[in-house]
Amino acid sequence: MSDAAADLAAIVRRIEASFAKQAIMDTIGAELLRVEPGRVEIALAVTPRVAQQHGFVHAGAVATIADSAAGYAALTRMPEGRGVLTAEFKIDLMAPATGARLVAVGSVVKAGRLLTVAQAQVFAERVGGDADTRKLCAQLSATLVAVENRQGVVD
Amino acid sequence: MSDAAADLAAIVRRIEASFAKQAIMDTIGAELLRVEPGRVEIALAVTPRVAQQHGFVHAGAVATIADSAAGYAALTRMPEGRGVLTAEFKIDLMAPATGARLVAVGSVVKAGRLLTVAQAQVFAERVGGDADTRKLCAQLSATLVAVENRQGVVD
Amino acid sequence: MSDAAADLAAIVRRIEASFAKQAIMDTIGAELLRVEPGRVEIALAVTPRVAQQHGFVHAGAVATIADSAAGYAALTRMPEGRGVLTAEFKIDLMAPATGARLVAVGSVVKAGRLLTVAQAQVFAERVGGDADTRKLCAQLSATLVAVENRQGVVD
Amino acid sequence: MSDAAADLAAIVRRIEASFAKQAIMDTIGAELLRVEPGRVEIALAVTPRVAQQHGFVHAGAVATIADSAAGYAALTRMPEGRGVLTAEFKIDLMAPATGARLVAVGSVVKAGRLLTVAQAQVFAERVGGDADTRKLCAQLSATLVAVENRQGVVD
Numbered sequence: 001m002s003d004a005a006a007d008l009a010a011i012v013r014r015i016e017a018s019f020a021k022q023a024i025m026d027t028i029g030a031e032l033l034r035v036e037p038g039r040v041e042i043a044l045a046v047t048p049r050v051a052q053q054h055g056f057v058h059a060g061a062v063a064t065i066a067d068s069a070a071g072y073a074a075l076t077r078m079p080e081g082r083g084v085l086t087a088e089f090k091i092d093l094m095a096p097a098t099g100a101r102l103v104a105v106g107s108v109v110k111a112g113r114l115l116t117v118a119q120a121q122v123f124a125e126r127v128g129g130d131a132d133t134r135k136l137c138a139q140l141s142a143t144l145v146a147v148e149n150r151q152g153v154v155d
Numbered sequence: 156m157s158d159a160a161a162d163l164a165a166i167v168r169r170i171e172a173s174f175a176k177q178a179i180m181d182t183i184g185a186e187l188l189r190v191e192p193g194r195v196e197i198a199l200a201v202t203p204r205v206a207q208q209h210g211f212v213h214a215g216a217v218a219t220i221a222d223s224a225a226g227y228a229a230l231t232r233m234p235e236g237r238g239v240l241t242a243e244f245k246i247d248l249m250a251p252a253t254g255a256r257l258v259a260v261g262s263v264v265k266a267g268r269l270l271t272v273a274q275a276q277v278f279a280e281r282v283g284g285d286a287d288t289r290k291l292c293a294q295l296s297a298t299l300v301a302v303e304n305r306q307g308v309v310d
Numbered sequence: 311m312s313d314a315a316a317d318l319a320a321i322v323r324r325i326e327a328s329f330a331k332q333a334i335m336d337t338i339g340a341e342l343l344r345v346e347p348g349r350v351e352i353a354l355a356v357t358p359r360v361a362q363q364h365g366f367v368h369a370g371a372v373a374t375i376a377d378s379a380a381g382y383a384a385l386t387r388m389p390e391g392r393g394v395l396t397a398e399f400k401i402d403l404m405a406p407a408t409g410a411r412l413v414a415v416g417s418v419v420k421a422g423r424l425l426t427v428a429q430a431q432v433f434a435e436r437v438g439g440d441a442d443t444r445k446l447c448a449q450l451s452a453t454l455v456a457v458e459n460r461q462g463v464v465d
Numbered sequence: 466m467s468d469a470a471a472d473l474a475a476i477v478r479r480i481e482a483s484f485a486k487q488a489i490m491d492t493i494g495a496e497l498l499r500v501e502p503g504r505v506e507i508a509l510a511v512t513p514r515v516a517q518q519h520g521f522v523h524a525g526a527v528a529t530i531a532d533s534a535a536g537y538a539a540l541t542r543m544p545e546g547r548g549v550l551t552a553e554f555k556i557d558l559m560a561p562a563t564g565a566r567l568v569a570v571g572s573v574v575k576a577g578r579l580l581t582v583a584q585a586q587v588f589a590e591r592v593g594g595d596a597d598t599r600k601l602c603a604q605l606s607a608t609l610v611a612v613e614n615r616q617g618v619v620d
Contacts, residue, residue, distance in 0.1 A: 018208045021207075024183075024204065024213040028179075051176075053310060054238070060179065060216065060219025063215045064213060064214075085248075088247045088248060090243065090246075090451065109446075110402075110405070110446065139419065242453055247582050249575040264604065265557075269455070296555065328518045333516045334516060334517065337493065359489065360488070368487065369551045370525055370529025370531075374523060403553060
C-alpha cells in the first residue's frame with residue numbers, strides 16, 4: 001500500500017471510529033456514507049422518528065448531519081490527537097426536507113491553525129433517486145475550533 | 156374563565172398539540188416544559204442517545220430544542236391557521252452541553268406579518284440544579300416565515 | 311440585438327441604475343465591476359478610509375460590498391418592479407482583508423418567490439494581482455425578501 | 466481616584482484610542498458614544514453618505530457600527546496587549562434603518578480565553594428622539610478571537 005493510500009486509510013478509520021461514538025447518529029438513523037480528505041458525506045433516512053409537525057424532517061435533524069459532515073471534513077485535515085469542536089453554525093433551510101433520504105456533503109472552506117471554516121450542503125433524494133434528481137434543501141456554514149490536550153476531546 | 160385565561164389556554168393547547176406531532180422530540184427525549192404568550196421552554200434529558208463523540212450533547216440536538224423553542228414562541232403570536240417554518244438559524248455553542256438536562260427558552264425578538272425573528276437561550280442544569288446553578292451553553296437566532304393555506308403546514 | 315442580448319442589457323442597466331443610487335458605495339470607494347444574470351461583482355479599493363484600527367479593511371466595509379453583491383445577484387432574477395431587501399446575513403472573515411483591492415462575487419443559491427438565499431465570496435487582490443494570486447478572505451450568506459408595490463422599494 | 470475609577474478611565478482611554486484609529490468611522494460619520502466595562506455604544510448619523518438605493522441606511526453601515534460596538538465591548542474585558550478580531554458575525558435586519566441617527570449598543574454574551582461571543586442591538590432614533598421612541602432595527606451576534614503578540618493587532 002502506498003503512503004497516500006495508507007494515509008487515506010488512516011483518515012477513514014479515524015472518522016469511522018469517531019462517528020461510531022456519536023450515539024445520536026444511531027438514534028436518528030444516520031450513517032456515514034463516504035470519507036475523503038476534506039470531504040465527508042452523511043446520510044439520514046427520512047423516517048417518522050425525525051419528523052417535525054408537518055411531516056418534514058426537523059431542521060434540527062438536518063442540522064445534526066450537516067454539522068457532523070462539516071466537522072468531520074475539518075477533522076480529516078487535523079493531525080492525530082487534535083480534535084475539533086463547533087463554535088457556531090448557521091444553516092439555511094431552502095426547501096422542505098422530504099423524500100427518501102437526505103445526504104449532507106461536508107467540505108472545508110478554510111483550514112486554520114486555530115479556527116476552521118467548514119460547510120455542508122444537504123440534498124433531498126427521492127426513492128430510487130440519483131444525483132440528477134436530488135434537490136438542495138439546506139446549506140450550513142460552521143466555525144470549528146481546534147482542541148488539543150483537552151480531556152475527552154480528541155477526534 | 157376570563158377571555159385572557161381562555162386565550163392562554165387556547166395557545167397552550169395549540170402548542171401542545173403541535174409539539175406532540177414533532178416525533179423527533181420523543182426520539183431524542185425532549186419535552187415541552189412551559190408555554191406562555193411569546194415564550195416557550197423545552198427540556199432535553201442529557202442521555203447517551205443524544206451524545207456526540209466526546210460525551211457532550213451533540214450540537215444538532217441542542218439546535219433541535221432551541222429551534223423548536225424559538226419557533227413555538229413565534230407560533231404563540233400567530234393567528235389560528237397560520238403556521239411558521241424556519242427559514243434559517245444561527246447558533247452559538249458557548250460551552251459544552253453537559254449536566255443532567257438542557258432547557259431551551261425561546262422568545263420573540265420581532266414579530267412581523269411575513270417574517271419573525273425569534274431567539275432561544277439554552278441552559279445546562281446539573282442534577283438537582285436550580286436557576287442559580289444553570290449555565291448558558293448556547294444561543295440561537297432564527298428567521299421564521301409565516302405560512303398560510305399551504306397544505307400540511309398549519310401549526 | 312437578440313432577445314437574450316436585450317434582456318442582458320436591461321439587467322445590466324437596472325443594476326447599474328440602482329448601484330448609482332447606493333451613495334455608500336461612493337463614500338467607501340466601491341465600484342460595480344461586472345453584472346451577469348445571477349452574478350454580480352463589486353470592487354473596493356483598499357484605502358485608509360475603510361480601515362479599522364489595525365490597518366485592515368473593516369469587517370463592516372467587507373460586509374457592505376458582499377451584501378450588495380449578493381443582493382444584486384438576486385435582483386438580476388427578479389421581474390421589473392420587484393425589489394429585494396436583506397432580512398439577515400452571516401459573514402465569515404477568514405483572513406485579514408488587505409492588499410490593493412477586494413472583489414466581492416455575489417451569486418444566487420436558491421431563488422424563491424418570497425425568499426432568496428444568495429451568497430458572496432470576497433477575494434483580496436494584491437497590486438498587479440490576477441485570479442491566481444487572489445485570496446479568499448470572506449464569505450457571506452444572505453436571506454433576501456422580495457418586496458413589491460412598497461413605496462420607495464423597487465430595485 | 467479609586468482603583469475602580471482608575472480602571473474605568475484606563476478602559477475608556479483604550480477604547481477611545483482604538484476607535485480613533487478606525488478611519489472608517491469618520492468616513493461614514495459614526496462616533497463613540499459611551500464606554501463601560503462590557504458595554505460600548507456607537508452612534509451613526511443618518512445621512513445620504515451611508516444610504517442604499519431606497520434611502521435607508523445600507524445594511525453594511527448598520528453592520529459596521531454593530532460589529533465595532535460588539536468588538537469593543539469584548540475588548541473592555543481583555544487584558545492590555547491582547548486584541549480581538551471578528552471571526553464571523555450574523556446580523557438580523559428587522560426594520561428599515563431610518564430616522565435621525567442609529568445607536569448600536571454592544572455587550573458581551575460569553576467571554577472566553579480564546580473566543581468571545583458578543584452582541585449588539587441597533588436602535589433607530591427620530592429627531593429629538595429619546596429612549597421611549599427609539600426602535601430596534603437590527604441585532605448582531607459575533608464570534609471574536611483573542612489575538613496576542615501578533616504584529617499590528619493590539620487593541
